[in-house]
Amino acid sequence: MLQNTPSGSVDIVTFELSGLEFQAINVGLLFKFNPSVSFHVTCKAIEEVDDIWEKLSQGGQVLMELGAYPFSEKYGWLQDKYGLSWQIIHSGEAQVEQMIKPVIMFVGEVCGKAEEAVNSRKS
Secondary structure, eight states, rough: OSSSSTTSSEEEEEEEEEEEEEOOOOOGGGGGOOOTEEEEEEEHHHHHHHHHHHHHHHHHEEEEEEEEEEEEEEEEEOTTTTTEEEEEEEEEEEEOOOEEEEEEEEOGGGGTHHHHHHHHHHH
């Protein structure tokens, strides 16, 4: 049981997106969304990118405009109306093994230290 949360415990919800099962933990006011953690959504069709972007951007905030970039014909990054960060990208001809992947970004002083962070938890 986690103390000092509104419910006095951790609330867990399970849901499905695009055939993938997710679990989310609600710890009340102890956690705030920020762009360092996001979902990367890879789409085979540009129309799919547009459709997902349209739905997620309603009431949200654009972090990178939906458009063409050197790494993709169509890409955009936004926070939805709840503050959750999403990166939507067209894969082109690349094979998509899993449509939705979690992304954790390391910037500033911790840039390039993702492997170190993973390995420190193993010891």
